[in-house]
Amino acid sequence: MTATVTSQTARATPPVGSVFDESCSARHALELISGKWAMLIISALWQSPMRNADLLRKIGGISQKVLTETLRDLARNGLVIRDDFRAKPLHVEYRLSPLGASLSNALIVLDHWAERNFPELDAARERYDQAHATADEQ
């Protein structure tokens, strides 16, 4: 066994990053995909392409500004593709790239976790706040 890595093996081995290392690009990738708006947009596009107005309607609370900026950021990182059909009136659709689609599978799991478990989180918060209110009174 040797710890020496030749440039040959370095090329052959896929790069492995660490999200715990703040100087690693893997951390930047996690930061991009861990924003709630990025998550919700990618999840919304999971089933089919959508137009701007559809996304604005589907994702409660998102502003046009944030939607535009997040879509641009996702397109820049190769996760979302913007299809301009060069039609009049303007017809633009957003869809997931294969890379975005692979990410959406992981995000859907997280969405479902939140949708299934939020009552437990709500209950825990209530217990915690009651316990701490009691502690404060003593």
Place this chain on the structure above:
Amino acid sequence: MTATVTSQTARATPPVGSVFDESCSARHALELISGKWAMLIISALWQSPMRNADLLRKIGGISQKVLTETLRDLARNGLVIRDDFRAKPLHVEYRLSPLGASLSNALIVLDHWAERNFPELDAARERYDQAHATADEQ
């Protein structure tokens, strides 16, 4: 088939939320777990309990203030348990609750996605920036 929901069936059916609805607690749950620091702390605790100093060392770039606040928030929501061993010197450990452990399984998938795919995101960003720089020159 009827759409009427009696309080009887409402109690029997597990609540289902939507992360797309900003007034739903499921969205609040997603907001809590989609912060990058919350994600990294839960992922870090995946394998074993950790002390404050261990977490500070493991998670590059986190400040003591953010670590303290995020741990408190995760404890308040029932995802992390703070064990105070009442020892001198002070010995406190943080570990995942069963709820936190179930979440960590979903988060690890996302961490691994970022660690595997960041080179593709980096390459996409480079292509996008080059294409847009060229477009700007024209």
